[in-house]
Amino acid sequence: AQSVTQLDSQVPVFEEAPVELRCNYSSSVSVYLFWYVQYPNQGLQLLLKYLSGSTLVKGINGFEAEFNKSQTSFHLRKPSVHISDTAEYFCAVTDSWGKLQFGAGTQVVVTP
Amino acid sequence: NAGVTQTPKFRVLKTGQSMTLLCAQDMNHEYMYWYRQDPGMGLRLIHYSVGEGTTAKGEVPDGYNVSRLKKQNFLLGLESAAPSQTSVYFCASSYVRADTQYFGPGTRLTVL
Numbered sequence: 001a002q003s004v005t006q007l008d009s010q011v012p013v014f015e016e017a018p019v020e021l022r023c024n025y026s027s028s029v030s031v032y033l034f035w036y037v038q039y040p041n042q043g044l045q046l047l048l049k050y051l052s053g054s055t056l057v058k059g060i061n062g063f064e065a066e067f068n069k070s071q072t073s074f075h076l077r078k079p080s081v082h083i084s085d086t087a088e089y090f091c092a093v094t095d096s097w098g099k100l101q102f103g104a105g106t107q108v109v110v111t112p
Numbered sequence: 113n114a115g116v117t118q119t120p121k122f123r124v125l126k127t128g129q130s131m132t133l134l135c136a137q138d139m140n141h142e143y144m145y146w147y148r149q150d151p152g153m154g155l156r157l158i159h160y161s162v163g164e165g166t167t168a169k170g171e172v173p174d175g176y177n178v179s180r181l182k183k184q185n186f187l188l189g190l191e192s193a194a195p196s197q198t199s200v201y202f203c204a205s206s207y208v209r210a211d212t213q214y215f216g217p218g219t220r221l222t223v224l
Binding site for chain 2: 004009032034036042043044045046049051090094095096097098099100102103104105
């Protein structure tokens with residue numbers, strides 16, 4: 001079984017500043033990792049995913065994440081945030097069976 | 113191409129009442145999922161389906177039933193609603209397991 005820990009429940013950040021959202025997972029098998037974003041009153045949409053290959057993954061809207069197997073982490077970063085990045089971000093992990101396990105979420109609040 | 117749609121968007125029930133939530137996808141996906149989202153808990157899998165005519169239990173299946181009579185539809189039923197089932201319900205679908213899931217806009221359910 002897998003589990004996911006998002007280390008910050010809320011991250012306040014100023015516009016044009018960088019942001020990092022931390023995600024750690026535990027699993028006894030190979031995993032696939034995802035970051036989803038949820039804008040207010042909407043469903044979730046995929047930001048990026050790691051299935052295999054390069055450990056640095058680039059996603060939509062300028063986000064990227066790095067898979068670190070030794071530290072069992074998959075932290076999400078953006079070098080310069082916009083007001084429109086205000087949203088809740090979810091890290092998720094699955095094994096080959098495909099049942100996603102989500103973290104509790106990190107609320108990002110971007111202020112001018 | 114509507115993607116994943118959910119009906120209804122909002123619903124208020126009294127304890128003991130029953131209802132069915134409908135999820136429809138037009139992407140010809142084999143896999144479909146029902147999640148519930150509660151504050152501070154991320155999304156938790158209720159039931160899922162790996163193809164037409166199949167269903168399986170997820171992490172929190174008690175009090176819910178599902179059916180997948182047609183490939184494009186996945187129904188979630190509450191036979192006797194309880195206040196603990198007050199939540200936001202999301203449906204998702206994927207083409208293959210262990211890959212991107214596409215989410216609907218959600219149904220906000222309140223049980224009084």
